[in-house]
Amino acid sequence: MGEESLRRRKGEDSGKEDAQSSQSHEPQTMNLQKEAKLFPPPCSSVHTGICMIVGTIIGSGIFVSPKALLANVGAVGPCLTVWAACGVLATLGALCFAELGTMITKSGGEYPYLMEAFGPVPAFLFSWTSLLVTKPSSFAIICLSFAEYASAPFYPGCDPPQVVIKCLAAVAIVVITIVNSLSVKLGSYLQNFLTAAKMIIVTIIIVSGIVLLAQGKTENFKDSFKDSKFSLSSIALAFYNGLWAYDGWNQLNYITEELKNPYRNLPLSIIIGIPLVTVCYVLINISYFTVMTSTELLQSQAVAVTFGDRVLYPASWIVPLFVVFSTIGSANGTCFTAGRLVYVAGREGHMLEVLSYISVKHLxxxxxxxxxxxxxxxxxxxxxxDTLINYFSFAVWTFYGLTVLALIVMRFTRKELRRPVRIPIIIPVIVTLVSILLVVAPIISEPELAYLYCVLFILSGLPVYLLFVHYKFKWPQKILNPITMHLQMLLEVVPAEEEIE
Structure with a gap:
């Protein structure tokens, strides 16, 4: 009796273990990890929407662009005006993207919006240009800016060697790539920390400027529009430099699939983040001009470092240190979001399929x-x-304008789509017209072959699309399969699956 009871109990225990084992080994859906929310810990969040916007926008731009922007407009008054106008334009553009992002909740930013409105050809051209030009060149510019500030203290009185700057920039790219490949959480925590660090230096510069203004340091603002330069080309190039500093206002749309409660968090993050950045940028530039004349700012090798030397000495070392944090934070946010664009393009068949694979361990x-x-x-x-910024801006605002135009088109062609955020139609009309002006103005005023090369490169994606997407040309499987198999084993990745509700 006891033996029979024991056998029965063992059988029950074995059945439970088999059930638990079966449950634990049940295949899981492989998809991107949903870890991005609006508020930081301890508010049960890992990657916050606001930190993504603020952390990505405030990077190298505010420390690199002031000099080039001032050189194009020539005086303090128009310089501050352009900074404010760039903020307004970024806010209007972000509102357009908020409607698009809550209407079409797919990762990849402009890619799915162009696909829905105009079909695969414009979407592919955007993907082609972004993957091979705008996104990696943006990443490179930010990391080069980081390298310049990081190496400057070791070469007092002279410019650091270009070899040192480029090697340091390459190391930064490798480290950031590894971090974002290993973990969404790790990249998120790094982003939150670096955002906090960069807000410290922004606060230091702004507060220092306010104190100096309160002490009566206002002489550099007298006759602030004297010696201004106004031409279609100079204003467009000034906007290019200012908008480079604001670039990132649309970054949250690249991770819509991973953003929890996007209908609420996407527009709320934009409404809070973009105006905050605009106010900071205007105040930072006011602070710069409290201690430097226009001529002195143009002669400065590093504007923020010159400001620190004049205001914070002997603690001026704080400025380059926190500028390094700022640029790394911007590069990290850019890498996180741009990687999703590559992923979506691979998933849609517009890039190699292996680029849409997901890490088994890290998702x-x-x-x-x-x-x-x-x-x-x-x-x-x-x-x-400087050249990279100009031609980056030329290419990117071509597609920004086309994407906002897609919003206008879908108001008439896709009326059935649900729009949790619906903005007045005048806003996308204004952004579209400004985008056209920004793209056309430099070509009309000061035509250069480089702009033509940029257009030709964008259009060169057409034969690639026809061959590999439209006609579905396939590389020989004898070549492709071994490469894909070895990459899968090396990176431990598998094809993404659809989520099971």
């Missing part, structure tokens, strides 16, 4: 992020920051 689009980092390293070789 991150590791192949896409690594591909993005590798292309960015190639862009640090030429390393001409």
């Amino acid at each position: 991150t689009p590791a192949p896409a992020i690594i591909f993005y980092g590798a292309i960015a390293i190639l862009y640090i070789i030429p390393g001409d920051i």
Whole structure:
């Protein structure tokens, strides 16, 4: 009796173990990890929407662009006006993207919006240009800016060697790529920390400027519009530099699939984040002009460092240290979001399929992020920051304008789509017209072959689309399969699956 009871109990225990084992080994859906929310810990969040926007926008731009922007407009008054106008334009653009992001809740930013409104050809051209030009060149510019500030203290009185700057930038790209490939949480915590660090230096500069203004340091603001330069080309190039500093206002749309409660968190993050950045940028530039004349600012090798030397000495070392934190934070946010664009393009069949694979251990689009980092390293070789900014802006505002135009088109062609956020139609009309002006003005006023090269490169995506997407040309499987198999084993990645509700 006791033996029979024991056997029965063992059988029950074995059945429970088998059930638990079966449950524990039940195949899990492989998809991107949903870890991004609006508020930081302890508010049960890992990657916050506001930190993504503020952390990505405030990076190298506010420490690199003031000099180039001032050089284009020539005086303090128009300089501050352009900074404020850029903030307004970024806010209007972000509102347009808020409607798009809550109407079409797919990761990839402009890519799915262009796909829905105009079809696969414009979407592919955007993907082609973004993957190979705008996104990696942006990453390269930010990391080159980081390298310049990080190496400057070790070469007092002279410029750091270009080899040192480029090697340091390459190291930064590799480290950030590895971090974002390993863990969404790790990249999120790093982003939150670096955002806090960069807000410290922003606060220091702003508070110092306010104190100096209160002490009567206002002489640099007298006749602030004297010697202004106004031309279609100069204003457009000034906007290019200012908007480079604001670039990132649309970054949250790249991770819509991973953003918890996007209908609430996406527009709320934008409404809070963009105006906050605008106010900070205007106040920072006012602070710069309290201690430097226009001529002195144009002659400065590093505007923020000159400000620190004059205001914070002997603690001026704080400025380059926190500028380094700021640029790294911007690069980290850019890498996180741009990797998702590569992932979506691979998933849609517009790039190699392996780029849409997901890490088994970390649930991150590791192949896409690594591909993005590798292309960015190639862009640090030429390393001409000012030229890269101008032509980056020319290309990116071409597609910003086209994407906002897509919003207008879908108001008439896709009326059935639910729009949790609906903005007045005048806003996308204004943004579209300004985008056209920004793209056309430099070509009309000061035509250069480089703009033509940029247009030709964008259009060169057409034969690639026809061959590999439209006609579905496939590489021989004898070549492709072994490469894909070895990459899967090396990176431990598998194809993404659809989520089971």
